[in-house]
Structures are given as structure tokens and as C-alpha cells.
Amino acid sequence: MRNTILSLWFAMAAFAQVKAPMDEASLRNGQTLYQFHCAFCHGKGDDGMAANLVTPNLVHAPTDSSLVNIIRVGIPGTDMPPALGMSDEEMLQVAGYVRSLGRSAPVSVEGNAANGKAIYMGKGGCAGCHMVGGVGGKMGPDLTLIGAMRSPSNLRTSIVEPNAAMVGGWTMVHVTLKSGTKVSGIRMNEDNFHISLRDSKGKIQTLAKADATKIDRDLTKSSMPAYGKVFSGAEMTDLIAYLFSLRGAM
Ligand code: HEC
Ligand code: HEC
Structure with a gap:
């Protein structure tokens, strides 16, 4: 009974199209998990003893859903094992990392x-x-x-x-204080009364807005x-x- 329910669930999970996250934080987690769970057999992806993962077309995993499913249950009858002790979210993150390995594989870039x-x-x-x-x-x-x-x-x-490829979270702010001092930096934190900036030396300064005469934000212009x-x-x-x-x- 339990098995029937499980296979039904797997079938439904495979049917429902999931999308592997491709943001930086998820890819990082995915990479860490990959190193722990997969690198032993797959190496860096294209140099392990198991299947090559640095390809845009994984034979067994054309979609993210099927990729997650392989990670979950392995490939029966082969040495590809089911992942142990990974949450659904973690499996998605590993799937994203595996996709990232293959994503740009066909584009060969020129240059040194x-x-x-x-x-x-x-x-x-x-x-x-x-x-x-x-x-x-x-x-x-x-x-x-x-x-x-x-x-x-x-x-x-x-x-x-750079202005056409802004990624968010890197707003440059210029504050002019009543004393005349100007402070510029990337906005780290802000509330009604304070603003924290990290300047080019990496120093974080928290300024009281009451001490400022002017606060300019570069919202459409990248600091790059x-x-x-x-x-x-x-x-x-x-x-x-x-x-x-x-x-x-x-
Ligand atoms: C014990 C070794 C082993 C481990 C650990 C392992 N794999 Fe595999 N994997 C294999 C082998 C062997 C195959 C090839 C199976 C076959 O013959 O089709 C494979 C196949 C695959 C495929 C299918 C490739 C294709 O072209 O369709 C994917 C995707 C994959 N592995 C991902 C992973 C991920 C992600 C992990 C970690 C969560 C992992 N594997 C862990 C051995 C392993
Ligand atoms: C003055 C600091 C600064 C310098 C110098 C700088 N960058 Fe950037 N770069 C940024 C900021 C800030 C962003 C984020 C874009 C944004 O949202 O404004 C960025 C974004 C990027 C991105 C896009 C990141 C993404 O997630 O898509 C790339 C790629 C990049 N920079 C490469 C370079 C390269 C290569 C150089 C040297 C030729 C360089 N940068 C020099 C500050 C800088």
C-alpha cells in the first residue's frame, strides 16, 4: 500500500513540471550538495567515472522534473543511486547546479x-x-x-x-552630511532614521538621516x-x- 502511494506520488511529482532555481545562492548550495553527494562518481561533471553531466542534453533527464526524479530515485538497474537524506528543495538546488554545468556547454567561446x-x-x-x-x-x-x-x-x-544588466541589491548611495562631508557607498541597510553604507574600502558606516542634508540614490545607473x-x-x-x-x- 505504502509503495503504491509512493509510486503514485513519484509519478505525479514527475508529471508536475518543477523548475530548478538558477539564482546564485541556490547554485552555491547545489554545488556544495553536489560535491558531497555526486562528485565521488561524477567528478567535476565531465571527468568522473559515471555519466557526463556537462552536456545540454541529459539522456535520462530532458526536463528539470525528470532530473529531480533521477536524483530522488536513481536510475534503477544502473550504478546511479537515489540521493539519501536530501530535502525536496535541496534536490532542486542540485538539479539547478547540474543544469548550470550543461547550460552553456554547446557555446564554445573564443578567446584566451x-x-x-x-x-x-x-x-x-x-x-x-x-x-x-x-x-x-x-x-x-x-x-x-x-x-x-x-x-x-x-x-x-x-x-x-552595465546599466542594461543591473542585478539589484547594489544601489550606490551618496549622502551629504550637515558638516559638508560626503559619504558614498553601496546601500546595506536602511530604515526611517538610519542608512548603512559600505564604502570602497569595505568600511560600513551607519549614518543618521537627521544629520544629512541630501541623500542621492543611483537607482538606474550602475556603479560599475x-x-x-x-x-x-x-x-x-x-x-x-x-x-x-x-x-x-x-
Ligand atoms: C555511486 C556513483 C554515483 C553517484 C554517487 C551519483 N551518480 Fe549519477 N550516475 C551514475 C552512473 C553510473 C550513471 C549512469 C547510469 C546509466 O548507465 O545510465 C549516472 C547517471 C546520472 C545521470 C543521467 C545522465 C544522463 O545523461 O541522462 C544524472 C543526471 C546523474 N547521474 C546525476 C547525479 C547527481 C545529481 C548525483 C548526486 C545527487 C549523482 N548522479 C550521484 C553514478 C552515480
Ligand atoms: C566600481 C566597482 C566595479 C568595477 C571596477 C567593476 N564592476 Fe562589475 N559590477 C559592479 C556592480 C555594482 C555590479 C552589479 C550591477 C548593478 O546592479 O549595478 C557589477 C556587475 C558585473 C557583472 C554582472 C553580474 C551578474 O550577476 O550578472 C559582471 C559580469 C561584471 N560586473 C564584471 C566585471 C568585470 C569583468 C570588470 C572589470 C573589467 C568589472 N566588473 C569591474 C561593480 C564593479
């Missing part, structure tokens, strides 16, 4: 990623604002997994035209400079190749 990294660290000054693998600044989003999250063309837009004219075409291609290679340290 090593060169791109040198541009990122050097001429671009990107590390001043962004973290990769725990190194860098905090004035922009962490880019450790950016290659799994964004397509090459989306990455290009972010660099050439537009780099369209900074790089040559070849440099741009190399930089994108580098960003596209960032899929988390495994």
Missing part, C-alpha cells in the same frame, strides 16, 4: 581565458570590486560562479553596458563603469572567455 584573467586582474581593475574564489572587493557581486549563471553575450552586456572603450576587441573576447570559465572552484 588566461589572458582574460590577466586583463581582469590588471588593466580592468575588476578585482577591486568583485570577488572570485574569496579574493577581491565587495563593491559588486561575487563572480565565482558567473560562468555557470550567465551566457557569453550577457557577460558582454554587463561589461560594455562601462568598459566598452577601454578594451580592444581581442581583449574583450579574452576577458569573456575568462569570466565564462568561472564555474566555482571544485
Whole structure:
């Protein structure tokens, strides 16, 4: 009886189309879970002893629902086991991470990623604002997994035209205090009486609004400079190749 109900439930779960989350927090959790539950057999995805997961077309898992179902019950008659001790939400997160591995697989990017990294660290000054693998600044989003999250063309837009690719949560605020002092930073927190900003040195300042004469917010303008004219075409291609290679340290 219990088995009947369970298989009925699995059938319904497989039928109801679920969507694996692709936001950064979920991908991160998914990656951690993947390392714990899956990497033993699948390696980084394309170098393990089990099936290659770095492909846009998983034979057994054409949809997110079927992918979650494989994670839940394994593939009967093969060495692919059911996942143990994972919640539904966690299975979805692993599914999202597996999708991210395959998502951009067919798009081969031109360019030299090593060169791109040198541009990122050097001429671009990107590390001043962004973290990769725990190194860098905090004035922009962490880019450790950016290659799994964004397509090459989306990455290009972010660099050439940051205002067209704003991600939210990075509002730059400029406060003028009664003393005449100006303070600028990324908005961390705000209520009726206070506003907290993180300045370019990483220092968090909490200011009383009563002490301010002016508070300006850049709601439609990204604090990231537009780099369209900074790089040559070849440099741009190399930089994108580098960003596209960032899929988390495994
Ligand atoms: C004990 C080793 C092992 C573990 C652990 C394991 N797998 Fe697998 N997996 C396999 C094998 C072997 C296959 C190939 C099965 C077959 O012959 O079709 C496979 C197949 C798959 C497939 C189907 C690939 C396709 O092309 O359709 C997916 C998706 C998959 N695994 C995901 C995962 C995920 C996600 C995890 C972790 C939650 C995981 N596996 C854990 C061994 C493993
Ligand atoms: C002054 C700080 C600053 C610098 C320097 C900077 N960025 Fe950014 N970057 C940001 C901010 C802030 C955002 C978030 C966009 C927004 O919503 O305003 C961002 C967004 C991005 C995104 C999109 C992230 C996403 O989730 O889609 C990419 C990719 C990116 N930056 C790459 C770069 C590269 C490559 C460089 C160097 C050439 C660079 N950035 C230099 C601040 C900066």
C-alpha cells in the first residue's frame, strides 16, 4: 500500500513540471550538495567515472522534473543511486547546479581565458570590486560562479553596458552630511532614521538621516563603469572567455 502511494506520488511529482532555481545562492548550495553527494562518481561533471553531466542534453533527464526524479530515485538497474537524506528543495538546488554545468556547454567561446584573467586582474581593475574564489572587493557581486549563471553575450552586456544588466541589491548611495562631508557607498541597510553604507574600502558606516542634508540614490545607473572603450576587441573576447570559465572552484 505504502509503495503504491509512493509510486503514485513519484509519478505525479514527475508529471508536475518543477523548475530548478538558477539564482546564485541556490547554485552555491547545489554545488556544495553536489560535491558531497555526486562528485565521488561524477567528478567535476565531465571527468568522473559515471555519466557526463556537462552536456545540454541529459539522456535520462530532458526536463528539470525528470532530473529531480533521477536524483530522488536513481536510475534503477544502473550504478546511479537515489540521493539519501536530501530535502525536496535541496534536490532542486542540485538539479539547478547540474543544469548550470550543461547550460552553456554547446557555446564554445573564443578567446584566451588566461589572458582574460590577466586583463581582469590588471588593466580592468575588476578585482577591486568583485570577488572570485574569496579574493577581491565587495563593491559588486561575487563572480565565482558567473560562468555557470550567465551566457557569453550577457557577460558582454554587463561589461560594455552595465546599466542594461543591473542585478539589484547594489544601489550606490551618496549622502551629504550637515558638516559638508560626503559619504558614498553601496546601500546595506536602511530604515526611517538610519542608512548603512559600505564604502570602497569595505568600511560600513551607519549614518543618521537627521544629520544629512541630501541623500542621492543611483537607482538606474550602475556603479560599475562601462568598459566598452577601454578594451580592444581581442581583449574583450579574452576577458569573456575568462569570466565564462568561472564555474566555482571544485
Ligand atoms: C555511486 C556513483 C554515483 C553517484 C554517487 C551519483 N551518480 Fe549519477 N550516475 C551514475 C552512473 C553510473 C550513471 C549512469 C547510469 C546509466 O548507465 O545510465 C549516472 C547517471 C546520472 C545521470 C543521467 C545522465 C544522463 O545523461 O541522462 C544524472 C543526471 C546523474 N547521474 C546525476 C547525479 C547527481 C545529481 C548525483 C548526486 C545527487 C549523482 N548522479 C550521484 C553514478 C552515480
Ligand atoms: C566600481 C566597482 C566595479 C568595477 C571596477 C567593476 N564592476 Fe562589475 N559590477 C559592479 C556592480 C555594482 C555590479 C552589479 C550591477 C548593478 O546592479 O549595478 C557589477 C556587475 C558585473 C557583472 C554582472 C553580474 C551578474 O550577476 O550578472 C559582471 C559580469 C561584471 N560586473 C564584471 C566585471 C568585470 C569583468 C570588470 C572589470 C573589467 C568589472 N566588473 C569591474 C561593480 C564593479
